[in-house]
Amino acid sequence: MNLTIDGVSKVFKERHSEKKALDKLNLEFSTGVYGILGANGSGKTTLMRIIASVMKPTEGTIYLNGRDIASLNHEYRALIGYLPQHVGLYKNFSAEKLLHYIAALKGLSKVDAKEKVDETLELVGLSRERKQKVGKFSGGMKRRIGIAQALLNDPKILIVDEPTAGLDPKERIRFRNLLSKISANRIVLLSTHIVSDIEFIAKEVLILKEGKLIKKESPNHLLSGISQKVWSLTVEEEELEKLQAGNRIGNISRIQEGFQLRIISEDKPHPDAVRVEPNLEDLYLYYFDEEEGTG
Ligand SMILES: Nc1ncnc2c1ncn2[C@@H]1O[C@H](COP(=O)(O)OP(=O)(O)OP(=O)(O)O)[C@@H](O)[C@H]1O
Ligand SMILES: [Mg+2]
Structure with a gap:
């Protein structure tokens, strides 16, 4: 069919x-x-x-x-x-x-x-x-x-x-x-x-x-198209606000050490950021959050 x-x-x-x-x-x-x-x-x-x-x-x-x-x-x-x-x-x-x-x-x-x-x-x-x-x-x-x-x-x-x-x-x-x-x-x-x-x-x-x-x-x-573009990072509250201003941010979860974020970014958004496996949620953000983000 x-x-x-x-x-x-x-x-x-x-x-x-x-x-x-x-x-x-x-x-x-x-x-x-x-x-x-x-x-x-x-x-x-x-x-x-x-x-x-x-x-x-x-x-x-x-x-x-x-x-x-x-x-x-x-x-x-x-x-x-x-x-x-x-x-x-x-x-x-x-x-x-x-x-x-x-x-x-x-x-x-x-x-x-x-x-x-x-x-x-x-x-x-x-x-x-x-x-x-x-x-x-x-x-x-x-x-x-x-x-x-x-x-x-x-x-x-x-x-x-x-x-x-x-x-x-x-x-x-x-x-x-x-x-x-x-x-x-x-x-x-x-x-x-x-x-x-x-x-x-x-x-x-x-x-x-x-x-x-x-x-x-x-x-x-x-x-796989965004496989190099998703990052995870743990920061404290002050830094969270700074990062939120200039980045496409996915999930933010509160953990003992502060806040764990997912960031969609072409380049490493922060010295401590590590690459993670993308999911479709990240992809959605990648395509539909362009206006607000840096891409
Ligand atoms: N009967 C209609 N008359 C005039 N404009 C319409 C009509 N139906 C849809 N539109 C317009 O067409 C565009 C697409 O609408 P549509 O309902 O297909 O979007 P959608 O992707 O299903 O949105 P949502 O996620 O909100 O359901 C919108 O700008 C909407 O305002
Ligand atoms: Mg609809």
């Missing part, structure tokens, strides 16, 4: 201004998980909505296995599962009833629906809660029922927009493993601000900035 994004732009026209949310994107996806990283407003949701075919691009074309999705129309939509960034669920429906309702909307037969609803409830770990009203679900459970609805039609392309926002760490791990499990024969597109969400499961990470693609590489490859 191959999904090709060819020269896709999206311009939002308002009365007095224009906003170019996506700027001539060219991308290719095959099966596996793709993580989409980008600051607020970088175009993640816009890209996902266009791929989910709930929004049309201003220019450009999307091809599935070489065929324009505009001409595939509902044939294409039948292959899509989409979990929007903000989902409204029917609060008074039980988990089971909600899924049956959505299955009907997606055109599944009653018999297929029954089987599929049971299967997806099991997959997302909500079998036991099937009779509970979704309005009373926790944030994590709501996210899981959201992914369940997106999976009902057994989509070949699953698009999940910030699915882990607001989840506790345990729920996030659960969610991640779930996505990893279902990605074997699908294209999974996942946007997030939480880089640890994709560090282990993404085949490739895409970095969007102001509607442009600035990177699309495997996590390892991306990390």
Whole structure:
């Protein structure tokens, strides 16, 4: 399976201004998980909505296995599962009833629906809660029922927009493993601000900035790109303030000897700094903290 994004732009026209949310994107996806990283407003949701075919691009074309999705129309939509960034669920429906309702909307037969609803409830770990009203679900459970609805039609392309926002760490791990499990024969597109969400499961990470693609590489490859640029350093409070002024600083943790910092810097930022292994969090800072930092 191959999904090709060819020269896709999206311009939002308002009365007095224009906003170019996506700027001539060219991308290719095959099966596996793709993580989409980008600051607020970088175009993640816009890209996902266009791929989910709930929004049309201003220019450009999307091809599935070489065929324009505009001409595939509902044939294409039948292959899509989409979990929007903000989902409204029917609060008074039980988990089971909600899924049956959505299955009907997606055109599944009653018999297929029954089987599929049971299967997806099991997959997302909500079998036991099937009779509970979704309005009373926790944030994590709501996210899981959201992914369940997106999976009902057994989509070949699953698009999940910030699915882990607001989840506790345990729920996030659960969610991640779930996505990893279902990605074997699908294209999974996942946007997030939480880089640890994709560090282990993404085949490739895409970095969007102001509607442009600035990177699309495997996590390892991306990390090796900054491998010489991440430093660790322990300092006392006065020095911390000085360093904060002129550097891109990641984690700061208080330890007995003072403060331990991670610094993203081309050159050794301090005589006592030692190089450390980069992680995706560092990478995020590297790309999205340029304005404030020294790079
Ligand atoms: N319907 C719309 N009308 C006008 N402008 C829009 C619309 N949707 C998005 N935009 C603008 O397009 C740009 C990209 O927005 P988008 O929602 O795709 O970003 P995002 O990367 O998903 O951000 P976030 O991380 O906050 O979810 C932003 O500047 C946004 O204000
Ligand atoms: Mg968004």
